[in-house]
Amino acid sequence: MSASPAPRRPPLHFSYFSLCVLLFALLTWQVAAEGPLRRADERAGRALADSRFPDRAAEFLADLGNITVAVPVLAAVLAYTAWRCRRAGTPRWWLPAVAAAVTMAAVPALVAPLKAVIDRPGPPGTDGSGGYYPSGHTATAAVAYGAAVLLVLPLLRGAYGRRELVIGCALLNVAVGFGLVRRGYHWPLDVVASWCLSAVLLGAMALVISRNSVPVGGSTRRSSSRTPSC
Numbered sequence: 001m002s003a004s005p006a007p008r009r010p011p012l013h014f015s016y017f018s019l020c021v022l023l024f025a026l027l028t029w030q031v032a033a034e035g036p037l038r039r040a041d042e043r044a045g046r047a048l049a050d051s052r053f054p055d056r057a058a059e060f061l062a063d064l065g066n067i068t069v070a071v072p073v074l075a076a077v078l079a080y081t082a083w084r085c086r087r088a089g090t091p092r093w094w095l096p097a098v099a100a101a102v103t104m105a106a107v108p109a110l111v112a113p114l115k116a117v118i119d120r121p122g123p124p125g126t127d128g129s130g131g132y133y134p135s136g137h138t139a140t141a142a143v144a145y146g147a148a149v150l151l152v153l154p155l156l157r158g159a160y161g162r163r164e165l166v167i168g169c170a171l172l173n174v175a176v177g178f179g180l181v182r183r184g185y186h187w188p189l190d191v192v193a194s195w196c197l198s199a200v201l202l203g204a205m206a207l208v209i210s211r212n213s214v215p216v217g218g219s220t221r222r223s224s225s226r227t228p229s230c
Contacts, residue, residue: 016203024196027189031120031133041189045123049184061179064172065137070144074104077148084155096209100147103205107143110197111136123184134193135186141176142198145169150206 030037063069078097085093111134119130126132149169156162177191 013203013207017200020196020199020203024193027193027196028118031189032118038189041187045181045187048181048188049123051182053182055183058179058182061175062137062183062185063179065141065176065180067140070141071104074100074144074148077151081151081155096151099205099208100151103147103201104143106201107139108136111139111194120187120190123187125184132186133190134197135177135180135190136194137180138173138177138186138191138194139198142173142195143201145172146198146202147205150202150209
């Protein structure tokens with residue numbers, strides 16, 4: 001009697017997307033239903049807004065999530081990496097750039113309807129209208145800087161440089177979220193929910209561009225020893 005085959009584990013990306021979507025659904029339910037998590041969130045938001053962290057520094061961090069700051073950074077990285085990949089002879093060199101642009105365009109397409117449906121009021125000091133959940137500034141920063149990192153990673157040689165770049169991007173987005181809450185522009189859960197949405201978008205982008213990667217020695221054009229291939 002032959003042994004039954006071991007059950008197959010779900011792909012890692014399936015678990016990743018499931019976790020992000022479930023966490024976002026939980027946060028959205030708590031915010032919409034005014035559950036205990038929302039009440040704790042608002043207490044934490046008021047406490048953080050009353051902290052002694054300098055206002056100007058918090059404003060600067062919050063401004064890093066503006067479209068006029070984050071999107072031009074992504075556009076510059078997008079143009080540079082597309083040029084590098086085209087110069088290296090990468091097949092479909094344009095695909096990562098297009099994937100990054102589509103991912104960025106998906107942010108308002110997702111965030112704006114959610115703001116209208118949830119219609120959460122802002123923190124004290126705002127105009128009193130709804131539409132603060134999830135945070136558009138947080139999603140803009142997370143997707144713009146995250147997509148830029150995904151485009152640059154294949155051009156870096158060492159694991160140390162890649163790791164430091166990813167850590168730097170994560171810290172930058174935490175700083176943006178902190179600045180938004182500290183200045184009273186958003187509640188903490190507005191920020192966390194946008195990170196969940198951004199993680200789904202960036203994960204989808206990573207899947208697309210990973211299928212376009214060229215194995216070592218698989219490039220149709222021989223690259224310089226000083227220039228990593230895409």
